[in-house]
Amino acid sequence: xxxxxxxxxxxxxxxxxxxxxxxxxxxxxxxxxxxxxxxxxxxxxxxxxxxxxxxxxxxxxxxxxxxxxxxxxxxxxxxxxxxxxxxxxxxxxxxxxxxxxxxxxxxxxxxxxxxxxxxxxxxxxxxxxxxxxxxxxxxxxxxxxxxxxxxxxxxxxxxxxxxxxxxxxxxxxxxxxxxxxxxxxxxxxxxxxxxxxxxxxxxxxxxxxxxxxxxxxxxxxxxxxxxxxxxxxxxxxxxxxxxxxxxxxxxxxxxxxxxxxxxxxxxxxxxxxxxxxxxxxxxxx
Amino acid sequence: xxxxxxxxxxxxxxxxxxxxxxxxxxxxxxxxxxxxxxxxxxxxxxxxxxxxxxxxxxxxxxxxxxxxxxxxxxxxxxxxxxxxxxxxxxxxxxxxxxxxxxxxxxxxxxxxxxxxxxxxxxxxxxxxxxxxxxxxxxxxxxxxxxxxxxxxxxxxxxxxxxxxxxxxxxxxxxxxxxxxxxxxxxxxxxxxxxxxxxxxxxxxxxxxxxxxxxxxxxxxxxxx
Amino acid sequence: xxxxxxxxxxxxxxxxxxxxxxxxxxxxxxxxxxxxxxxxxxxxxxxxxxxxxxxxxxxxxxxxxxxxxxxxxxxxxxxxxxxxxxxxxxxxxxxxxxxxxxxxxxxxxxxxxxxxxxxxxxxxxxxxxxxxxxxxxxxxxxxxxxxxxxxxxxxxxxxxxxxxxxxxxxxxxxxxxxxxxxxxxxxxxxxxxxxxxxxxxxxxxxxxxxxxxxxxxxxxxxxxxxxxxxx
Numbered sequence: 001x002x003x004x005x006x007x008x009x010x011x012x013x014x015x016x017x018x019x020x021x022x023x024x025x026x027x028x029x030x031x032x033x034x035x036x037x038x039x040x041x042x043x044x045x046x047x048x049x050x051x052x053x054x055x056x057x058x059x060x061x062x063x064x065x066x067x068x069x070x071x072x073x074x075x076x077x078x079x080x081x082x083x084x085x086x087x088x089x090x091x092x093x094x095x096x097x098x099x100x101x102x103x104x105x106x107x108x109x110x111x112x113x114x115x116x117x118x119x120x121x122x123x124x125x126x127x128x129x130x131x132x133x134x135x136x137x138x139x140x141x142x143x144x145x146x147x148x149x150x151x152x153x154x155x156x157x158x159x160x161x162x163x164x165x166x167x168x169x170x171x172x173x174x175x176x177x178x179x180x181x182x183x184x185x186x187x188x189x190x191x192x193x194x195x196x197x198x199x200x201x202x203x204x205x206x207x208x209x210x211x212x213x214x215x216x217x218x219x220x221x222x223x224x225x226x227x228x229x230x231x232x233x234x235x236x237x238x239x240x241x242x243x244x245x246x247x248x249x250x251x252x253x254x255x256x257x258x259x260x261x262x263x264x265x266x267x268x269x270x271x272x273x274x275x276x277x278x279x280x281x282x283x284x285x
Numbered sequence: 286x287x288x289x290x291x292x293x294x295x296x297x298x299x300x301x302x303x304x305x306x307x308x309x310x311x312x313x314x315x316x317x318x319x320x321x322x323x324x325x326x327x328x329x330x331x332x333x334x335x336x337x338x339x340x341x342x343x344x345x346x347x348x349x350x351x352x353x354x355x356x357x358x359x360x361x362x363x364x365x366x367x368x369x370x371x372x373x374x375x376x377x378x379x380x381x382x383x384x385x386x387x388x389x390x391x392x393x394x395x396x397x398x399x400x401x402x403x404x405x406x407x408x409x410x411x412x413x414x415x416x417x418x419x420x421x422x423x424x425x426x427x428x429x430x431x432x433x434x435x436x437x438x439x440x441x442x443x444x445x446x447x448x449x450x451x452x453x454x455x456x457x458x459x460x461x462x463x464x465x466x467x468x469x470x471x472x473x474x475x476x477x478x479x480x481x482x483x484x485x486x487x488x489x490x491x492x493x494x495x496x497x498x499x500x501x502x503x504x505x506x507x508x509x
Numbered sequence: 510x511x512x513x514x515x516x517x518x519x520x521x522x523x524x525x526x527x528x529x530x531x532x533x534x535x536x537x538x539x540x541x542x543x544x545x546x547x548x549x550x551x552x553x554x555x556x557x558x559x560x561x562x563x564x565x566x567x568x569x570x571x572x573x574x575x576x577x578x579x580x581x582x583x584x585x586x587x588x589x590x591x592x593x594x595x596x597x598x599x600x601x602x603x604x605x606x607x608x609x610x611x612x613x614x615x616x617x618x619x620x621x622x623x624x625x626x627x628x629x630x631x632x633x634x635x636x637x638x639x640x641x642x643x644x645x646x647x648x649x650x651x652x653x654x655x656x657x658x659x660x661x662x663x664x665x666x667x668x669x670x671x672x673x674x675x676x677x678x679x680x681x682x683x684x685x686x687x688x689x690x691x692x693x694x695x696x697x698x699x700x701x702x703x704x705x706x707x708x709x710x711x712x713x714x715x716x717x718x719x720x721x722x723x724x725x726x727x728x729x730x731x732x733x734x735x736x737x738x739x740x
Contacts, residue, residue, distance in 0.1 A: 183482070190362040195486040202334070203461065208318035209309060209331030210489040217490050233367060233497045239316035245497040250361035250370060258365065260490050300610035305600035379612035442601040506574070508598035508613070 030083025081111025110143030144176030302379035307439030312495035337432030341469035347411020348424035360405035368500035378403030541649030546637030603636025640669030
């Protein structure tokens with residue numbers, strides 16, 4: 001745990017803290033902020049006509065990788081805190097290729113109130129668009145309450161690669177309460193509907209049916225226009241050092257890797273290995 | 286409602302194939318996660334509030350008379366592990382067989398005709414409850430109780446646990462079962478107006494991971 | 510051959526599955542094979558398959574204590590093509606799967622019929638259990654109980670539902686009698702006393718054509734099944 005936590009805090013300290021970014025909370029009672037990002041295809045390449053930073057989200061263009069435009073979300077202040085209402089709206093228009101990352105772990109903190117914070121991530125990909133959402137982990141700290149939602153809207157020809165990692169508590173600290181609802185729809189039809197709830201007062205959340213004492217959990221989701229051939233579910237790891245399953249959803253054009261691990265570092269190894277299997281199974285990345 | 290019909294449906298001896306399933310308990314025992322009564326209780330509590338709640342919501346919604354095929358699709362999107370989808374459909378087909386003899390009716394026939402390979406078990410459970418004259422809350426109770434009853438029975442066989450201790454675990458979970466059933470039935474009432482997304486979709490990573498591992502194991506006592 | 514009749518043994522004359530398919534043809538005859546662990550159920554099923562597979566369309570359902578072991582043996586021995594052998598899990602309770610809750614076995618039987626087309630014979634092998642385990646009439650049309658000489662020559666005397674009521678009792682491994690000090694004459698006498706006129710067969714599967722008495726009985730049952738004669 002220590003090594004892993006060190007890795008996370010190293011990630012935090014490497015966060016670019018530009019002098020012009022606000023560091024103090026303007027709204028101690030709870031912040032309402034919605035950052036927006038839209039990518040469009042100009043006939044030649046993917047461009048980013050809308051990068052609307054707001055509240056704690058500072059959006060920054062990164063150098064494209066090949067024909068994939070890249071944006072990094074920088075944390076401009078501590079968030080989410082209790083009472084915050086945060087949203088991130090990301091749209092990859094038709095034929096665009098877009099990757100969005102975060103510069104540092106997102107840390108849910110208690111703040112000055114025990115009110116829950118909300119964090120809504122809306123990911124929309126148009127026809128023939130390819131959207132990768134690969135943020136750094138979300139850390140639920142003691143006393144915090146965060147309700148997170150992911151709403152993913154895809155067309156029949158969209159590609160999506162989504163990774164989410166959650167760390168329950170910092171080193172030797174119980175987590176706060178973290179609830180995450182993930183809904184993915186393709187052409188209006190649900191592909192995945194999932195709700196996870198960890199941390200007190202959720203009953204038996206770290207027991208042998210749910211996390212089995214592990215503190216890191218995460219998923220990797222691929223949705224492609226065509227069925228992704230995976231000869232058999234991929235089983236990785238072991239109960240002690242963390243384990244993971246990569247398998248198709250009922251909609252065979254989607255693969256989901258689900259992992260639990262004792263540390264975020266082990267979690268990343270498992271999800272990266274799953275990603276390598278995904279890359280082997282499909283050319284659509 | 287007939288209270289006796291509910292007892293019959295929720296009885297572990299109801300011949301619908303449940304006896305060959307451990308609800309993830311065999312995998313939890315194999316991975317070293319459960320080895321005593323305390324582990325059994327933590328497992329059951331976790332399963333009840335995740336997969337149990339989700340199943341109870343689907344069963345309650347089916348018992349309201351909501352389109353079972355739409356609910357079957359909702360069950361698919363709530364079951365990411367293919368092994369658990371396969372098991373849910375196989376158990377659904379087995380329950381359908383028992384239900385059509387026990388409480389014959391047009392709604393069961395309709396579902397059987399449209400899902401010849403089996404609908405998800407909670408959906409069949411809800412339609413069966415309806416055929417037996419039971420309420421959505423009854424269906425949710427049956428699903429919630431089943432989500433812990435199966436693992437408890439399996440733990441007795443797998444770990445040679447004291448059966449009285451295992452049963453007392455279930456008794457201690459009665460309040461949780463009631464709360465889960467009530468929450469599930471409350472969500473089910475809203476489905477007609479708001480759609481299936483209001484139904485619980487709570488999942489447990491380990492049940493999905495170990496469920497898939499169990500299916501790949503060449504030697505096992507229980508089918509799931 | 511059978512003295513029991515519907516009034517004294519009504520359960521022997523009930524079927525939960527219609528013997529005819531919707532098109533009017535007969536569905537496969539389902540024969541259950543029960544008996545204690547190690548008595549030779551799997552060997553008997555394997556020998557039957559080898560003898561009958563050229564003239565009959567056969568499938569096998571196994572109920573293992575540990576899934577797949579018997580099925581794996583039958584597949585390894587290649588007594589039938591692998592798609593004709595299905596294993597059913599029993600949750601550490603093999604008699605429940607063949608008697609109290611037969612739904613998983615019925616699923617397996619019907620899936621085989623659906624996948625393979627019309628079959629003549631489905632052999633359902635129970636997991637090794639005790640002397641009380643019998644097949645539900647909702648699952649098996651007729652049943653064979655297999656015991657063996659090496660487990661003790663007092664087993665027929667002890668009786669139990671399998672020994673007294675099975676449609677055929679097989680006393681297997683007669684070749685071992687001299688080595689284990691079993692008295693075959695006593696076993697035969699006890700068997701007659703327990704079963705009245707119900708048939709039995711003493712077999713040694715190591716002998717050439719040692720399965721013959723069982724094969725003959727199965728062939729006879731199958732003919733009666735097609736003629737529509739109740740058991």
